[in-house]
Amino acid sequence: MTETTTTTGSKRTWLREHSELGICVLLALLGVLVLVDAASISTDFTQRGPVGPKTVPFLIGGLLLLVAALLARDVLRGGRGESETGEDVDLSAPSDWRTVLLLSASFLADAVLINIIGFPLSGMILFWGCAYALGSxxxxxxxxxxxxxxxxxxxxxxxxxxxxxxxxxxxxxL
Incomplete structure (x- = not known):
């Protein structure tokens, strides 16, 4: 039983030390999703020029897969992301839910009002609400x-x- 516990502990340690592989998996899945979606784009219209509607999505999907592979290689070779010691955020401080709710209310008001009162007025409410929520x-x-x-x-x-x-x-x- 001790050997199983040690094996499980070493797997957890290995996963903790290589946690960036989760980002690699996410990037690879996103790349595959973009490529599959790009393959389903119809080309029923006249193409004007050498670049068709599938070119950019295929390029983005391929680049996502390339970045995922390069990052995975770096992580498996011992590369690690830099710690965020330079960040001036106190991680022990509680979340500021008042600010989050005020920002959310500003965005929601903009989304609800944009077709009723137009972009200039709803955008003003959005900008003013965000400035207020952030302390101005x-x-x-x-x-x-x-x-x-x-x-x-x-x-x-x-x-x-x-x-x-x-x-x-x-x-x-106006």
């Missing part, structure tokens, strides 16, 4: 910056990039 309490600067960021983002996506976003009632004014 300037009553003049925060809403002004949120409005500028939201309207600028709307115009960049809608007018420059050609990605239509819902304008809402403000677009008649």
């Amino acid at each position: 309490r300037n009553a003049v600067r925060d809403p002004l910056l949120a409005a500028v960021l939201s309207v600028a983002t709307y115009f960049v996506f809608n007018n420059l990039l050609g990605v239509p976003l819902p304008g809402g009632p403000l677009m008649g004014v």
Whole structure:
């Protein structure tokens, strides 16, 4: 029984020392998923140019598999990731659930309101809510910056990039 316990203990120790292999497995599975999905892309339309719709997904899937293999080789040869000693986060401190909930509420409000009041207003609520959740309490600067960021983002996506976003009632004014 002692020998079995020692064998089990050594397997656990080996797995702890090579825990990065879990990331390798995850990357490999993701690569396979991307390749399988890319193979199912239909090409029922006229291709314009030498690069078809399957090229980039096949490239990404292949690169994911390559990175998984190279990382696995490095881990099995004794390579280890750097510890996060330079991080200034106190790991013993409890989670700040208030901030998490406020950020979640800002994102949820944006998702619910974007088609009702348009991107500029819902984006302003999102930017202002995130700034508030992360500790900014300037009553003049925060809403002004949120409005500028939201309207600028709307115009960049809608007018420059050609990605239509819902304008809402403000677009008649702007």
